[in-house]
Amino acid sequence: MVTKNMFAKVLAGLGAAVLSIAVANAAPLKEGTDYTTLKNPLPNAKNTVIEVYSYACPFCFKYSKFIPQIASSLPKGAVFKPYHLEQKGDYGKIASELFAVLIVKDQAAGVDILSDKSAFHKAEEAYFNEYHKKNNRWGGGKNPDAFLQTGLDAAGISKADFEAGLKDEKVQALLKEWEASYEIASVQGVPAFVVNGKYLIYTKSITSLDDLQDKIKTLLAQ
Template sequence: MLKPLLVGLAAFGLSTLAVAAPVAGQDYTVLDTPVKTQVEEGQIEVTGVFWYGCPHCYNLEKPLEPWVAELPEDVTFNRLPATMGDTWVKHAFAYYAAEDLGIVDEVHNDFFDALHEQGKRLTDPNDIADFFSNYDVSEEDALAALNSFGVKSQVNKANARMRSMELMGVPALVVDGRYVISPSSAGSLDNMPLIAGSLIEQIRNERGTSASAASQAEATEESSQE
């Protein structure tokens, strides 16, 4: 079983892992019906499903953020706000509004902090707009984004995508639209990115590619465009 080995390797901060194969049904689950990925051909998608109000999602950010920062060129990480309740949906609107306003990278961790460290709820659109005003966005623009058709459409798509992933809770990492990693399957929050890294390597082997080959291909493409 993979968990003991991963715990021992967690301190090394490895972004991918190929030393042991994770076990389906133990370290992760396999979706009966794969979800269509939202990445370009040749890319491997990792989807981080979260809710801002979830303490485990908040705590996962600590091991997840540096792991995402070190992902190779052939891996794309996307976030997906879960929509399992009324408050969840309101926070999903906040996430996509921040994305629409171009401030999601600045806001993401601070939004978590506001809920879990400062005791805020941030469910009322006016409160969210006031929060966003700290990021060079007017409250009027923030409210417009929160109420826009585009953001509502994104939330609806997120809801449909989350349901197709057959998720029973969050946080979750979904790799290549096929493999679902949860805290319980991984054994700990720290293990989740490590198991995802091992699955990424497994997918590369299935495709007959490697991280270095993907990097070289991208470098060649960039060079040809110059």
């Protein structure tokens, strides 16, 4: 179970303000302070919460512990969507390709991508743990096969399955969709939370897990 103290430690690392426990009477959100509107909104993103992140980002790793709770707290009809940033990390492109393949496989099997049964979730968790807990760098860009194998082993699929999956039109469409990640990340870095495809929450304005959830719900209604 996520606690306020656990989330406060993440915020401390991000240089955020003192944790606010009383958020029930929070002031209305202010554009320019709590969030900004993207110059190029994402198409077909109504009722979505998108997280732009990277396996190589330490704060993305810390936030990953709270993502299931954030996703489960969304209003009915709203959908959480991960966007992996391929420009960060020695193997960002490989990670994006594998994640996209696994997400499509999970969806085809009717598996929630944030559940313990999800192949995507298993691979993502393996990379986070290897990179941030074990300091594994897979040769610093010189051993892409080893990097890929880590994710394949965690997800339980073969390299042949991955290569075949990469040709799927749905996988390619997903990777195309994720190309917007770079422009979003350039505003304030990652993790970046985008609501309704156009409202980017400033992470520096987040004071607690409850506060983040409240900001998301408010922006979803705009």
